[in-house]
Amino acid sequence: MKRILLMMLIIAVALLTACGKKTDHDKMAQSSNGTAEHGSHAGMNSSEEKGVPTSASWHFATEKPKPNTDTAITIQIKDKDGNAINKFDINHEKKLHLIVVSKDLSYFNHIHPEYKDDGTFEITTKFPNSGDYKLIADYIPTGGSATSQSKWVKVEGTVPALAEITPEESLVKTINDIEVTLTFDHLMADMDLNxxxxxxxxxTKEPITDLQPYLGAVGHVVILSADAEQYLHVHPTKEDAKGPNAQFMTKFPQSGVYKIWGQFQRNDETFIVPFVVKVP
Known part of the structure; x- marks a missing residue:
């Protein structure tokens, strides 16, 4: 009798232990809810914040923006119940980064709207030509994590021919008398890479060693897929570097063509270095 009771006790303990263990599927489900790593954040219209899902309300001073004309833009960040988000973390010296690109990615602008309380940001900018532009608001609500919200806007007038987004054979550019070479340790989708x-x-071919901090770091990188749907905002792995190398780590979400903009500062002048690559 004692032996039977002992066997029943062992079986009960084993069952309780098994129930308390997480399955591999449970672990995968939890890890998939995390945010982007290595100083980059990705996504479009994403609300990945831990416990702070948000949305963006966009308002343009005119329903039909015109090229080369001041256009006032208001962005209000709200929570899931439609209430204004009032607190934001400072992310590289700013509460919100606004990326503006044309449909063919030939135009790029990285600007910073002014915070006006009540979750509202305001800025006045100009669109250089007629056509479609994508606006991407990038921010961190206090208590949450990095997220982005986007909006397409159409600028009135005759749209010029769209530029082709073609991968470049040579990843070497000269900007402001600086020769910039872009390299990868490997180039493959869904894999961490430098x-x-x-x-x-x-x-002179002498190394550049006097880069100045741009928004608190040696530089910033913005990456968009050719269709402007996949978005990556990447920060350097060594923020206080001064050159000749500025290294970043990121992960391309899928294969395809991407445009990369590196932003740096030297001699109190900010410069942008664009490259187009094909990710296998």
């Missing part, structure tokens, strides 16, 4: 901007003097 991208490195190496900078030398275009004439």
């Amino acid at each position: 991208l490195t901007f190496n900078m030398v003097d275009a004439k």
